[in-house]
Amino acid sequence: MRASLLQIDVKAAESVDSRRHRVAALVREQAGVDLVVLPELWTTGAFAYESFAKEAETLQGPTAEAMAKAASDAGVWLHAGSVPEHAPDGTVYNTSLVFSPSGDLAAVYRKIHRFGFDKGEAVLMGAGGELVTVRLPGTTVGVATCYDLRFPELFRGLVDAGAETFVVPAGWPERRRAHWTLLARARAVENQAFVLACGTAGTHADVPQAGHSIVVDPWGEVLAEAGPGEEVLTVEFDPGKVATTREQFPVLKDRALGRTPPRG
């Protein structure tokens, strides 16, 4: 399986509309890979709090429309990262969208753990409540977003739902880059799963971004890692390695505290 992680530089000087066009073109350029992954809140930037409500859109909005078309033009599965979603009940969510190679919306995930404690996303956005997996040819993908990476029980819940590959769009700050790498590897090792974690580059809202998108295998080995700037990180991996790792070193069978009860 070949995947391209598009580590986008979210610049304030570039309008949301221009970025949307630029990113759609980058997705089209990935024709030939199986899966393309975009970062969290790449239209606005994950820390551009004042833009969330202004740029929020529905599941039929301009980003969803542009990404559906880009996925079908390229013939790829597209995890289109997340957008500020204006839901029918008026709440704004941090919502990830996954499109099939024919451009159909295959999965929608509303970020469960909102970042910011008493400000930012934590007060401006609603919390999702449902775990989401999506079946791709060869692997079941479990989706999570950025700060979710700090909550291992979410990932264990996704394993219980069949996940073998975690796709994690993010807008992770440079200041905590060491945590990003450590947590991506930890989630891979403890769940014996692939982790494809795609962050943003550059600086927005005065918050320098970590970049360093990363792909980790079920043994915790880093298969590929981006640098700090905008970059397309393409990697080839064998999804069958999840089953062999889980068979040869069957730690998941030794769980003593039971399965995660379903949420939502």
Ligand SMILES: NC(=O)CCC(=O)C(=O)O
């Ligand atoms: N956008 C985010 O979720 C940021 C998370 C973060 O900065 C951290 O967990 O540290």
